[in-house]
Amino acid sequence: MDSAAIAEHIPRLRRYARALAGDSHRADDLVQDTLERALTKFHLWRHGSDLRAWMFSIMHNVFINQLKSRRELALDEATEAALESAPQSDPLQLRDLDAALRRLPAEQREVLLLVGLEQLSYIEASQALDVPLGTVMSRLSRGRERLRVLMSMSGANVPDANQATNLKAVK
Amino acid sequence: MSNITETDLHAYADGHLGDARRVQVEAHLAHNPAATESVRVWREQNEALRALYNPVLNEPVPQRLLALRAPSRRWPSYALAAGAMGASFALGWMAQSHRSDAFVEAAGLPRRAAVAYAVYAPEVRHPVEVGADQQEHLVKWLSKRLGSELKAPVLTQQGFELVGGRLLPGGKGPVAQFMYQDARGQRITLYISLRDAEPRDTAFRFSQEDKVAVFYWIDGKLGYALSGEMDRVSLLAVATVVYRQLNP
Numbered sequence: 371m372d373s374a375a376i377a378e379h380i381p382r383l384r385r386y387a388r389a390l391a392g393d394s395h396r397a398d399d400l401v402q403d404t405l406e407r408a409l410t411k412f413h414l415w416r417h418g419s420d421l422r423a424w425m426f427s428i429m430h431n432v433f434i435n436q437l438k439s440r441r442e443l444a445l446d447e448a449t450e451a452a453l454e455s456a457p458q459s460d461p462l463q464l465r466d467l468d469a470a471l472r473r474l475p476a477e478q479r480e481v482l483l484l485v486g487l488e489q490l491s492y493i494e495a496s497q498a499l500d501v502p503l504g505t506v507m508s509r510l511s512r513g514r515e516r517l518r519v520l521m522s523m524s525g526a527n528v529p530d531a532n533q534a535t536n537l538k539a540v541k
Numbered sequence: 542m543s544n545i546t547e548t549d550l551h552a553y554a555d556g557h558l559g560d561a562r563r564v565q566v567e568a569h570l571a572h573n574p575a576a577t578e579s580v581r582v583w584r585e586q587n588e589a590l591r592a593l594y595n596p597v598l599n600e601p602v603p604q605r606l607l608a609l610r611a612p613s614r615r616w617p618s619y620a621l622a623a624g625a626m627g628a629s630f631a632l633g634w635m636a637q638s639h640r641s642d643a644f645v646e647a648a649g650l651p652r653r654a655a656v657a658y659a660v661y662a663p664e665v666r667h668p669v670e671v672g673a674d675q676q677e678h679l680v681k682w683l684s685k686r687l688g689s690e691l692k693a694p695v696l697t698q699q700g701f702e703l704v705g706g707r708l709l710p711g712g713k714g715p716v717a718q719f720m721y722q723d724a725r726g727q728r729i730t731l732y733i734s735l736r737d738a739e740p741r742d743t744a745f746r747f748s749q750e751d752k753v754a755v756f757y758w759i760d761g762k763l764g765y766a767l768s769g770e771m772d773r774v775s776l777l778a779v780a781t782v783v784y785r786q787l788n789p
Contacts, residue, residue, distance in 0.1 A: 381598045384602065402606055410788050486555070486583075
């Protein structure tokens with residue numbers, strides 16, 4: 371049980387983390403933190419429920435915590451600038467799917483990936499993200515539309531939603 | 542056919558509809574080119590995502606991820622907890638309705654921890670009740686008083702040595718405070734308070750209480766706060782180590 375059951379999910383957690391976090395090192399850090407937490411909290415998992423959905427909910431919490439601590443440090447540290455994705459104005463990059471994902475707000479990226487990549491049902495996604503079903507649907511709708519615009523545009527400047535959130539968060 | 546909502550269109554694109562509804566959506570799409578185009582784009586996005594990230598599934602899993610094991614020394618408490626509280630935890634996960642309460646409750650923690658830091662950290666002669674020379678006794682004593690097995694993290698690699706600890710009154714009973722000091726005499730404290738609410742976890746959070754920086758979190762029935770008069774980044778580095786040692 372425990373380790374083995376959890377280990378089975380590592381490849382899919384890594385796929386999701388890669389899409390979510392972008393860079394592969396940071397993605398594996400995310401997976402590692404998620405696994406550590408899952409192993410420590412394994413007794414919280416309800417036997418018979420979907421272990422994978424539970425793991426996604428843990429990863430979501432770890433991911434959000436990481437975003438928060440990054441944001442809180444954002445103005446303190448010059449080095450932090452390197453962690454934040456640099457503004458991308460190169461039209462070639464904009465057409466790149468991975469780069470476009472970076473420019474979605476994290477909450478829309480999560481829904482888009484859980485549904486589109488991981489093929490979770492909308493209800494599973496709402497449980498994993500701890501938001502109402504209606505919120506999942508509106509994030510999905512906005513995320514898909516934004517991704518469509520990002521992928522179809524050539525060089526015009528789309529405001530970076532993550533930067534906007536950062537500015538708001540640090541005031 | 543106008544009762545087809547945007548949610549139906551998404552569910553259609555994602556393959557989540559039953560047969561009957563799918564037929565209805567298809568009839569709707571037959572004379573709605575805009576909706577048809579949306580569905581096409583969304584499916585294309587799904588396919589592109591899978592094409593881009595599916596190769597990760599076939600990559601060898603890094604050793605550091607495979608090396609993780611369940612912390613075995615925790616199993617006895619698991620066995621008890623699983624029986625007694627398994628149901629409430631499971632419900633908690635399904636409903637997740639208590640999280641905001643935990644955040645509200647957690648908000649008082651950094652303030653109390655910062656005050657305790659401000660009172661005892663400048664103390665020259667009596668910074669602690671029990672010194673690090675009696676560490677085993679100190680940890681046992683505080684664990685007994687809080688009714689929970691505590692650990693004094695080892696922060697030598699971060700340049701901090703344990704000075705000792707003390708028992709403090711908290712809003713809901715006893716609180717433990719461990720104090721550390723680096724070579725320059727800079728002090729940090731780990732404030733551990735017992736919660737009487739149902740066990741849960743919160744995010745790792747930061748609060749600046751006047752001059753005192755505090756990282757705090759709730760883990761199960763204990764609330765932790767690491768305080769110091771230092772910059773956030775340096776304190777975060779120490780807090781991360783503390784957290785990892787307490788959650789092996």
